[in-house]
Amino acid sequence: MTADHPTVLLISDRTDQSRELGNWIGRVCSCRSIALHERPGIAKDVAAVVTDVAFRDAVAIARLRSLLAPYRSTATPVMAVLRDNSHYEQVQAVALGATGMLPSTASSAEICRAVAAALGDARPATATNAAASAAEHVEQARLEFHGIFHAATCGENFTQAEVDNATSSVVETVADSGIRRWLDIVWSYDNATYQHCMLVTGLAAEFARSLGVSANDQKRLVRGALLHDLGKAKIPLAILNKPGRLDPQELTVMRTHPGIGYEILREQGGYEPEILEVVLRHHELLDGSGYPDGLSGSQIGDLVRLTTICDIYAALIERRPYKQPMPPTRAFAILQDMGSKLEAALVRAFTRVAESSAAPAAA
Ligand SMILES: [Fe+2]
Ligand SMILES: [Fe+2]
Structure with a gap:
């Protein structure tokens, strides 16, 4: 975040939820999270404070009072997230000293909105509100994707309407907010599979938009991208979420995901052949070096070729706690170096997407 993004101090007595809330707030402004027992120095640039602490005992209350003391005589908004609303x-x-309260039922999105509103006095409201609104729309798309992926994990069916809703959410949000804002938000997702699938889907939406294809074709590309890694729902989490490289055995298991995803959709029925092809063939490469069947050239359809470019680019720019992020410009250079594996004209056409993903999000 740049200097024009004020810092929100998040004080919490729990870890997982605090991390999620911190990620949310981090989408609209800089967020510094501290645990209740920490003894931070006084931060001069704090524009608002959010407390997510249970007032259950005198020690916790005394600790929070001491952490809030520097802000008591200032105009800094202090918002308390309640636990039981009593x-x-x-x-x-x-x-x-709380200047605002949020009920225990408030979602992370609602808390995020309240933060954006509280910061409205400190900076132009449009910037934070636009970012908060984009974050909410991306979260909606993620929840819709989660529903589909979770159903696949449990061996349950999901409906075409659910897939269509998720597809529309992505298309509309990328069109309204821009690909860079989409990426900035999706990069904050801890779940590697969700982050990857949402990156690919957003990039596919932007790619289709930049190509100027019909609304129908745009939705087809995005739908294929949304579902392309569905088979990962059945890959063991130890492999799926392994930090670092997979060993040969793990790689063999991982490489079953296109076939698994294809079978899930084929059994459910109702999907266009092109979508099934994307799911089964998105790791095939034009020079025959891909998998699962080593197809080449004309054996690989147009929708697959487009999705594969988004898939590879997304894998290169994804963000993990254990590795340095790759700048989008470097990722695009790698795509260009893949030569005969990808269709050169489509890689060239992807230039605009790569440039948009490298530019900072508009305020
Ligand atoms: Fe894949
Ligand atoms: Fe993928």
Whole structure:
């Protein structure tokens, strides 16, 4: 975040939820998360404070009071996320200097919106609100994707309407917010598979848009991208989420995912042949060096060729805690170096997507 993004201090007494909330807030402004027991120095650039702490005992309350002390005599907004919405809790929040309260039922998106609203006095509201709104739309798309992927994991069916809804969410959000904002938000997802699939899907939406294809073809490309790695729903998590390289045995298992995804969709029925082809063939390469069947040239359809470019580019720019992110410009150079594996004209056409993904999101 740049200097014009104020910092929100998030004080929490829990870890997992705090991480998720911190990720959310981080999408609209810089967020510094600290645990209740930490002793941070006084940060001068704090524009708002969010507390996610249970007022369950005197020690916790005293600790929070001390952390909030530097902000008591300032105009810094302090928002308390409640745990049980009781009268006691609300009185305690006011006594600690909270200027706003959020009910225990507030979602991360709603808390994020409240932060954006609180920051409205400190910076132009449009920038934070646009970012908050984009974050909410991307989250909606992620939840829709999650529903589909989770159903596949459990061996349950999902409907065409669910796939269509998720597809429309991605197409509309990328069109409204731009690919760079989409990437900035999706990069914050901890779940590697969700991050990857949402990157590929967003890039496919932008690619189709930049190619100027019909709305129908755009949705077809995005639908294929959304479902391309569906077979990963059946790959063991130890392999799927392994940090670093897979060993040969693990790689063999991982490489079953195109066939698994194809079977899931074929059994459900109702999917166009091109979508099934994308799911089964997205790791095939034009020079015959891909998998699962080593197809080449004209054996690989247009929709697959487009999706494969988005898939490889997404894999290169994805962000993991254990590795340095690859700049989009470097990722595109690698795509260009793949020569006869990819269709050169389509890689050239992808230039605009690569450039848009390298540019900072518009305010
Ligand atoms: Fe794949
Ligand atoms: Fe993929």
